[in-house]
Amino acid sequence: MKIADKHEKIVHAAIKVFARNGFYNSKIAEIAKEASVADGTIYLYFNNKYDILITIFEEEIGRIILKVKREMAKLDDPKEKLIRFAQIHLSLVEENKELAEVIQVELRQSSKFVKEYRNKKFAEYLNIISQIVKQGQAEGIFRKDVMPGVFKRAFFGALDEMSRFWVLSSKKKYGVNTAAQQISAFFLNGILSN
Amino acid sequence: MKIADKHEKIVHAAIKVFARNGFYNSKIAEIAKEASVADGTIYLYFNNKYDILITIFEEEIGRIILKVKREMAKLDDPKEKLIRFAQIHLSLVEENKELAEVIQVELRQSSKFVKEYRNKKFAEYLNIISQIVKQGQAEGIFRKDVMPGVFKRAFFGALDEMSRFWVLSSKKKYGVNTAAQQISAFFLNGILSN
DNA sequence: GCCAAATGAATGAATATACATTCAGTAATT
DNA sequence: AATTACTGAATGTATATTCATTCATTTGGC
Structure with a gap:
């Protein structure tokens, strides 16, 4: 999988999760799961939750x-x-x-x-x-x-x-x-x- | 001070604090301070932060x-x-x-x-x-x-x-x-x- | 009118929990 | 073999909530 794909995958997972729970009630773990990625992987692409x-x-x-x-x-x-x-x-x-x-x-x-x-x-x-x-x-x-x-x-x-x-x-x-x-x-x- | 006053005082302090920081970034401690009340007192009037x-x-x-x-x-x-x-x-x-x-x-x-x-x-x-x-x-x-x-x-x-x-x-x-x-x-x- | 119990309101330090973030280790790619 | 990407358990932090204690007020017995 290309890097750009993973970045995009995380962004789209985040949109889904944020829409579902609101930003503050969304867990990084949930975004990671939605994107089929490990929690830590998100931090390879983004500085923090806010950055997403x-x-x-x-x-x-x-x-x-x-x-x-x-x-x-x-x-x-x-x-x-x-x-x-x-x-x-x-x-x-x-x-x-x-x-x-x-x-x-x-x-x-x-x-x-x-x-x-x-x-x-x-x-x-x-x-x-x-x-x-x-x-x-x-x-x-x-x-x-x-x-x-x-x-x-x-x-x-x-x-x-x-x-x-x-x-x-x-x-x-x-x-x-x-x-x-x-x-x-x-x-x-x-x-x-x- | 009458009970109703304290309830009102907390509500109004909370409006101020929520407006300032947003709900999720507002600390009970800050609301308590704004209302000149102890943290615990808030729980005599409200079940939880959300309830406010x-x-x-x-x-x-x-x-x-x-x-x-x-x-x-x-x-x-x-x-x-x-x-x-x-x-x-x-x-x-x-x-x-x-x-x-x-x-x-x-x-x-x-x-x-x-x-x-x-x-x-x-x-x-x-x-x-x-x-x-x-x-x-x-x-x-x-x-x-x-x-x-x-x-x-x-x-x-x-x-x-x-x-x-x-x-x-x-x-x-x-x-x-x-x-x-x-x-x-x-x-x-x-x-x-x- | 005075004092001593009794009540319950208020306190804030201590607790518990929830999660964002890190990082040592593993897998994949070159 | 070296580099890069990924993993997820462990860590640290922040703060909502609790609760043992203090303080103020009311009650009633004398």
Whole structure:
């Protein structure tokens, strides 16, 4: 087995275990077992338990941001971009339930380091939204009195809460598309001029 | 000092300490110190560390739900109710930053028990929103194609993300009222018929 | 009104446990 | 044969919880 494989195997085992128990209730031994690896092996790839969490963050979230940005670049119309953003956000959550749970639950943990770290990556993600709003305002499609800094949080928050519901409950009455359409419709009709 | 006072003192010390360090990084000794009480005394009032968290949840959140419900009962117009809900939610967060942080961060922790517990109280809170939507739809003020179950999450999520920003960053560019107005405007214009 | 038992609240040092981390030894790869 | 990867039992630490003891308050007998 190649080294990269083992690193990845441990990261994915950790995502599973953290999602199941939460970071503080997860034992290294459990991650090791899930990855079919000895406890000690984990320390050949990571400095400590905490480091695994940070790695999940770095590697997996970076990937997601990239994906969304690329998708946005394909579209011109800010209105369409917003709808697509909602769709892609929710479907990424759906496809990566365990990762989503770790991000949503654990990375809100208040360790100063994680908090600052989260904020950087997170700000980048939120700014994709405010950029869309600014573009729309420049083009006269969105109302000028909409504050992009408030909007980005409100829009993201709406999607995020919706995802939490999915991640935690698992018995959903409506699909990703319905939810994405509803949510972007709430907001869009709200910020479209006239 | 009355017994009730000591119980309260410990709860409030715990809110402070949990907000500062997170639940798992908070030591009973620190809570005891913050409450000016011996470590052992805490076990006269609570079964264990966990029990303190649950108590915070029960007592403090129950209070908040009650407050919001009362406030809603004063109004008739669903449109006004929604605006007022946003205002009161955000200002309650502002007035109880530490509690808000504990709720937002710690009670998302994935211990099964807390999760289920949160869900009960939380569902109650969310349903205040969907009730408003249903009322508005019955009165013909809100569009019929709005799904109350999606709306409640989107609306709450928007407010919640806004609060998180406040709680975590503390340097805000706009006040509670601005944010509440913006957010309810996004949604209201989005769900009002024609 | 005073004192001595009795009660039970509060203390904090001692205990017990749970786990992250280490490392001496083993296996695999070159 | 040497190097590198891996193992998992042993170690050390951190801290939640306990409990024997102290302290404060109340009770009631004189």
